Amino acid sequence: MDQNSLLEKWLNNSLSEAEMETFQKSEDYSFYQKLIADASSFKASHFSQLSNFESLKQRLPEKEVIVRKLNPTRWILRIASVFVLGFALFYFFQFKPEVKIETLAGQKTTVELPDASLVTLNAVSEITYSAKKWKNNRSLTLKGEAFFDVAKGARFDVITDKGSVSVLGTEFNVRQREENFEVICFEGIVKVVSGNFTEELRAGERLRLHKGELIRSKSAMESPQWNSGVSDFIESPFIEVIEELERQYNVEIILNEVSGESLFTGGFVHNDLENALRSVTEPFGLSFSISENQLVTISKREN
Numbered sequence: 001m002d003q004n005s006l007l008e009k010w011l012n013n014s015l016s017e018a019e020m021e022t023f024q025k026s027e028d029y030s031f032y033q034k035l036i037a038d039a040s041s042f043k044a045s046h047f048s049q050l051s052n053f054e055s056l057k058q059r060l061p062e063k064e065v066i067v068r069k070l071n072p073t074r075w076i077l078r079i080a081s082v083f084v085l086g087f088a089l090f091y092f093f094q095f096k097p098e099v100k101i102e103t104l105a106g107q108k109t110t111v112e113l114p115d116a117s118l119v120t121l122n123a124v125s126e127i128t129y130s131a132k133k134w135k136n137n138r139s140l141t142l143k144g145e146a147f148f149d150v151a152k153g154a155r156f157d158v159i160t161d162k163g164s165v166s167v168l169g170t171e172f173n174v175r176q177r178e179e180n181f182e183v184i185c186f187e188g189i190v191k192v193v194s195g196n197f198t199e200e201l202r203a204g205e206r207l208r209l210h211k212g213e214l215i216r217s218k219s220a221m222e223s224p225q226w227n228s229g230v231s232d233f234i235e236s237p238f239i240e241v242i243e244e245l246e247r248q249y250n251v252e253i254i255l256n257e258v259s260g261e262s263l264f265t266g267g268f269v270h271n272d273l274e275n276a277l278r279s280v281t282e283p284f285g286l287s288f289s290i291s292e293n294q295l296v297t298i299s300k301r302e303n
Contacts, residue, residue: 031177054120102126105250106270113140117156118149122175122226123247145175147224162209163194172201173224180240181209184219206234224269232267241268241280242298249273256299258286 012045044131080182103121108119111127114134114264119127125144130137139157152169162181165174170188175181183192185201192199192207197214200206208218231244239260242253249271262284270277277288277296287301 010244041089078135098130100126100128105247113138115151115153117151118133119151119226120149122146142176143179145226147171147173147227160192163192163197166191166193171223175245177240179211184224185205186221186223226270227272230267232268234265235263236265238262238264238280238284240264245276245280249276251294251296253296256297258284258298258300 007187042171066194067265101109101121103109103123104126105124107123108121111119113129115138116133119140121127122145124144125146127140127142127146129140136154138154139159141159143160145301146158146159148156148167149171150167150169154168156167156169158165158174159179160174162175162179163178163183165172165183167188167190170190171186172185172188172190173182173186175183181194183201183202184189184206187203189203190203192202194209194214198207199207199214199216204219206217207219208215209218231241231248235242237260238258239255241264242255242260245251246253248268251273264280266279266283268279270275270276273290274295277290277298281288281298285301286298288298290296
């Protein structure tokens with residue numbers, strides 16, 4: 001129906017609901033409505049009623065009417081998008097997404113979980129868990145290294161790519177970097193599962209998985225050293241030490257004709273790069289240099 005027909009039916013108060021909705025959406029509707037409102041508020045001693053629609057048309061100023069054709073496909077897509085958005089919002093609030101917490105190079109942070117358990121993340125590490133399901137499922141995934149002080153309660157699981165650790169309430173440290181997996185128990189008992197291996201650790205015990213072999217050892221530490229600003233290693237490949245240096249200081253280290261397979265026992269501090277480099281190079285008789293852009297090169301020491 002054209003605009004003139006709609007206007008005529010509107011004046012005669014004979015528009016259907018659908019026609020009224022269409023007319024109200026037109027660009028001229030506000031103009032005609034204002035015109036009628038102004039006319040109704042005008043008072044004169046002799047009021048003559050408009051005889052018909054044609055006479056009104058002649059009195060109205062000429063106004064170009066822009067005709068817009070409705071595109072059914074566009075309206076269907078709009079309706080569909082509203083539905084999808086509504087469903088997405090419903091899903092978000094009904095099924096809350098997992099919580100992810102991560103640290104950058106040289107950064108550490110402590111997080112309190114919904115049950116008041118504490119997790120301290122080492123540099124370049126990440127945990128993910130579901131806050132909605134936490135009450136019935138105390139489980140999180142770990143990438144990197146973290147120290148856990150678990151509140152007593154139901155079973156608490158830490159899942160990594162190389163194995164999982166289960167406890168009821170205790171203190172322990174888990175490190176999973178690429179192919180390496182290590183767990184140290186500081187209090188209570190923890191169960192470690194990796195592939196076909198299942199081991200229990202008590203306070204003061206360390207379990208390390210290296211190249212498919214599980215190695216148990218004693219630990220005299222009462223808490224992880226990295227949490228106090230020192231990274232420590234026991235018979236660890238030199239390349240692991242270098243990678244940890246890169247994470248703690250956010251630098252790039254190049255080994256110049258230096259083997260990364262040599263085993264290193266010792267540690268380095270997190271607040272002094274040169275001191276840390278001396279700690280890891282001197283035992284092997286190596287030297288290092290630091291460029292202006294913080295690029296570190298480790299080489300064999302010249303005689």
